[in-house]
Amino acid sequence: MEPNASNAGSVSADQSVLLSRMALNDNKAGMEGLDRDKINKIILETSKGSRFYENELKKEHQVNQRIEKILQQKAKLTEQQIQNAQIEVEKLSAELERGRNLSRVIVHVDMDAFYAAVEMRDCPELKDKPMAVGSMSMLSTSNYYARRYGVRAAMPGFIAKKLCPNLVIVPLNFAKYRAVSEQVREVFADYDPHFLPMSLDEAYLDITDHLEQRQHWPESMRTYPINEGNSEGDKPSTETEAETDTLSPVLFEDSPTASPTFPVPRGKGEVFGTSPEEAVREMRFRIEQKTSLTASAGIAPNMMLAKVCSDKNKPNGQYRIPPERQAVMDFIQDLPVRKVSGIGKVTEKMLAALGIVSCAQLAQQMAMLSLLFSDTSWHHFIQISLGLGSTHIERDSERKSMSTERTFAEMSDAEEQYSLCRDLCQDLAKDLQKEGLKGKTVTLKLKNVKFEVKTKAFTLQCAVCTEEEIFTAAKDLLKAEIDNVSPQPLRLRLMGVRVSSFVSADDKQPQQKSIVGFLKMGSDTSRSTPAPRVLGILQSEVSGVSESSVSALKQQSADTRGPSVVVETSRPFSKWGNESEGAREPQQQTFFQRALTKRLQQQQQQQQQQHQSEQEHHSVSMDEPCSTTEPHTSGFMRPANAESLQTCGESSSKTNTASRANESTHMDTQSSTKTNMEQCFTCPVCFKEIKTTDLTAFNQHLDECLKGSSALNDNRTSTDIDQDLDVHGKYLHIPDPMEQLDQPGSSHSTATTNPSSESSSSSAALKTLSNGMLKKTNGMPTKFEFENNKNASLTPFLKCSKDSKDESHSLPPNEPHVLLKDSGSNALPQNSTHSDEVGIKTVNAEKVSTLTCPVCNQAQDTDDLTLFNHHVDMCLNQEVLLELRESVPPVSLGKARDSEKALSARGKSKRRGSSPNPPSKKSKAISSRHTIDKFFKGNSSQKF
DNA sequence: GGGGGAAGGATTC
DNA sequence: TCACGGAATCCTTCCCCC
Known part of the structure; x- marks a missing residue:
């Protein structure tokens, strides 16, 4: 029999309430006939008053509440209900009986x-001593001598020492x-x-x-x-x-x-x-x-x-047990339910409260159980009561998760916590890579000094396995928790990181496609193929997610199941920016996607050649997983400049960038990389290389280039623009210990998570680009107006409705939109030759298909998709866009915190004992409309 | 209402 | 003397989206 409140014996009443959790579990060989009362008293006296004890008390009360609830439910059951349930039970029972298989041995x-035996074997002097393997914190097992004192596995060494002062504790090997x-x-x-x-x-x-x-x-x-x-x-x-x-x-x-x-x-x-x-x-x-x-x-x-x-x-x-039904049933009859694997102390206690201790009683009460427990649970119970179990040993079940965790003395310093988090990610990454695993879900486990455990998970769009990738996600989860308790420190005693949702071998192949590939696939009517995505570039800013969150997102594009435009930055926390990014039906594709698809279909031959050519040039093989250290900008990227562009979150690529950023804080991460190497900038507007290292000169060039674009927006109303410029507190920067961690000199420097380095190496080019756009456009706010405009966004193309159905965010009919001028396509709007059209349009009769960048609105005087892709890549490069936030004064800081807190406050604890203000996992982020995708969607919904 | 993600728990060794 | 683990899996519940 297991210890429970009923066998508390001489232990005091307040202690007895805890016995089912704390007391000696003598469900172990070699522990029969012990003086349980005495042992329990020592255990409880040793534990009493500790935080562990208090937490156990709390958990025990929770279990008692569950029992209370279930007893209330039981009291409400009618005879009729039980009779009906009995019929169901008998039906299932008969069915299970028919399937009984006694043929396997x-x-x-x-x-x-085991561990104790190995140690005793190797150290004969231990043989006649009470010994255990483990540490003062925790014992893994004990020998049979020690068990006589009540010392057993899963018992802290210091308590074991109280029970048996002569106990020899051998460290694990x-x-x-x-x-x-x-x-x-x-x-x-x-x-x-x-x-x-x-x-x-x-x-x-x-x-x-x-x-x-x-x-x-x-x-x-x-x-x-x-x-x-x-x-x-x-x-x-x-x-x-x-x-x-x-x-x-x-x-x-x-x-x-x-x-x-x-x-x-x-x-x-x-x-x-x-x-x-x-x-x-x-x-x-x-x-x-x-x-x-x-x-x-x-x-x-x-x-x-x-x-x-x-x-x-x-x-x-x-x-x-012989392979006969009767023998099985005889064996099961008096078997305590606790002996069955899967029935732990909580289930045992709940069943005991219902008067069920043995398997025979379990069988007798099955109708009632079927009404009180979930189907999964009572189906399990009924199998136990019939002595049924698996007759097929599943040998090939795949691992579902991998994790690592560490317990330590109280740690309250955020910097230390981030550092530990990185260490854990490093360990985990090594283990994952050893087994060739990549997973999409990163879970952070935290246990505070009160022994309260909290797990926070985030599912990425691409499977990850490198330290950098995992850390990027884990760090943000940690940051959310730190912010959640701020200004109080997060007082931890354990931290763990887990990666799960492993992708299959096939899925490990990079899914990233060039824009050509993506459009090709996007045009594929196959329902099983997720549609391409162009995700919100500015979402993180809007929702207050740290820069590192954004960088996490950069990693997601390559391994996504569907082709994605690599410039995407989706959200690391769905709760902070929630939009469905799942498969999109062809009819749901953005105008841009459809238009380009159509256009490209007509240029199929050129496309294929182009794609092939790209593949040949790219350092990244499509066979490589997303986390390779190679860049994945694919079709958008020009090989020569590849390493300066961040897309799919490759650690080394990012680290390299970080190093560069740290080395030369005035270099921007996009153009500057090239500058570093070739002493020139690439203009993201005209796409020419400007041979200068002078940023001012380069910015002037950009302004000149951008003048041309302003005309495109001249007919926009200020309201339109205001709508477009919805930034809602973006460009916020929350000071983060990570910034210090990532400072030059830190062994864990990461560009992607380092706002400082990003700031210092901010993209002058794109910053200027954004400024230019803002300045040159009539009615458009300057960047200073910008921050006061809560409905601002960077460009019309970053504007999007929350939902394609949400007309309020759709562009007005005269709004710039992505159009494809193609005489051969009757699907195209008739007004596509209008001067304010953007996207892919006809510029003149000779040049059949000049492409216009959907980001900067600039017509690209080329039909060359590679060049065009490169340009779009440059424009969309999220790292550069990240720099834009730096243009907002730190005054926004408070907003960020408020924003995060507001989001957190919205979250409702689902669980007893969870923190009062956990971040809501499904909170609708303010930012959800800031995706190019949504913009196009909304736009196209008008046009089609 | 179902599917699926997130969070917390129970269980095992 | 202080002091209660680590890894994995499955289940339940809540919640949001479609």
Whole structure:
């Protein structure tokens, strides 16, 4: 029986409320007949008053509330409901019964006190001492001597020391355990080559096939010599060299079936029979011979029963349930539910509150349970009550997540926390890369000094595996938490990072397409192909997400399932900027996408050649995963300038940029990179290389270039422009310890997360571009007006409605829009030759198809898609756009905090005990309309 | 209402 | 003396979007 409030004994009443959580769990071999009261008293006295204790108390109350609730529900159940439920239960029961499979012989093998046994084997002086493996913080296991004092796994060492002052605590040595485990597994493989290891010390085997073969084996194949713990003892042999009648050292007293249970004649090997029991005994014998360690085993028709059986005669024993229904039912009858894997202390307590302790009671109350628990839960219960379990050992189940976490003494310094976060990401990245895994979801786990655990997750659009990529996401999650408790420090005792939502091997291929590819795919009517996206460039600013969030997003484009325009910056937190970015049907595509698609369809040949040419030139192979260190600007990028452009979040690319930024703080990250190398800037408007290192001169050039563009916007009304310029508190910069971390000299310098370096290396070119646009356009606010205009956006193209259906954000009919002038397309608007058209349009009769950049409105005097792509890339380059925020004075800082807090405050805690103001995961961000995509969508919805 | 992401919990070793 | 882990999986609930 498990300890619970009812067996509190002499422990005081206030302590008894905690017993089910805190008290000794003697559901372990070697712990029968202990003085539980005395042990519990010591445990509770040692823990009392600690933060851990307080948290346990809180959790216990939560469980009690659940029980309260479920009892109330139970009280409301009518007889009729239960009768109806009973019919359902019987129906399912009959169905399950029909599917009962008793044909397999499943074995669960569990090494006895594995770590402790290994240590005792290697250090004989420990054998007659109470010992445990672990640390003062936590024990992993204990030997049977120590168990008599109540010392067991998952108990803190300091409490164990209170229970048993003579306890010897041996530190963990996983390398050693792994090596031994490997030896054990070699034996397993002889019985089931596809055995399923559950941990270093246990495994499931299906020995059905082995038994079949075994029937035909001669005795010699079932005979093993007795060797004292050497590794040769696992070879079948008719020759016995052993002169001993003992097996491995007896590690534990009172072993129910200490080996050998049979007299072993001197001079003879041990001969094993052909039955399942004999085969398993042989397996355990061989393990013992090979490792000097004992194992226990359970033999049953399914995994659930085998698992329970292996515990039945522990240590060094085995138990078999014959493959007969009655035998199974007899076994199950009196089995405490807690013995079943999957029923923990909470479920046990809840069931106990309903009067259910044994599996027989479970069966009797199934109708009621079906009304009180979820389908998943009661279906599980009914299987247990019937003694059913899996008869097929799933061998190829793939890992679903990978994580790393660390507990430490209180840490309140944000800088330290970020640093630790990076370390964790680094470790995790190494592990992920070792296994060739990439995942889309990054989860940050935090445990504060009050032992309250919080997890924050963010799902990226592309799978990640590098330190930089993971850190970029994790850092933002951490930042959100730090901000959440600000101005109080975040007082942590644990931090962990997890990556999950792994992509399949196929998905690991880069999904990034050049604009040509993307348009090609966008024109594909295949429903299964997610449509291309051009995401909000300024979303992060608008929603108050840190720069690093944006940089995280830069990483997302390459691995997305659908082709995406690589300049996208989606949001790291959906709660901070939520728009559906899923697959888009062709009819949902933006005007821009459709128009270009159409146009490109007609230029298919040219396109293909172009694409091919790009591929040849690009340093990035399409076979490489997104996280490669190569840039992924694809079709937008010109090879020569490739490394200066950030798109898909490659760590080294970013780091390089960071280094450069730090080295030369006056260089902008776009043009400057080139400048660094070639002493010239590339004008993002005319796309010419300006041979100067003088930023002022270059800016003048840009202004000149931009003069031409202003005319395009001249007919815009100020209202239009105001709508377009909706910035809502963007360009905010929240000082962040990361900035310091990323300062030059930091070993973890990252351009993408370093507002300072971005600031100092701000893109003069694009800054000037934006200024130019603002200044040159009649009625458009200057950047100073800009910050006061809450409905401002950078360009008409960054404006978008929240929803394509949202007409209020759609452009008026005379608004500049992306149009494709193509005489061959009847899908195009008739007014497409109008002078204010932007996008792809006809400039003159000779030049059939001059392209106009949808970002800067500048007609590009070229039909060359590569050049055009390059130009758009330049315009959209998000890192450069990031610089734009720097034009807003720090006065906005408060806004940022408010904005974030407001978002947080909107979030409603779903869980008991969660922090009062957690950031809402689904909060609608103010910024959701700032996507080019939405703009086009809204625009196109008008036009079509 | 269903799907899916996010957050918290339960469980196991 | 102080002091309660780490990794993984599955489930439930909440919430938002379609």
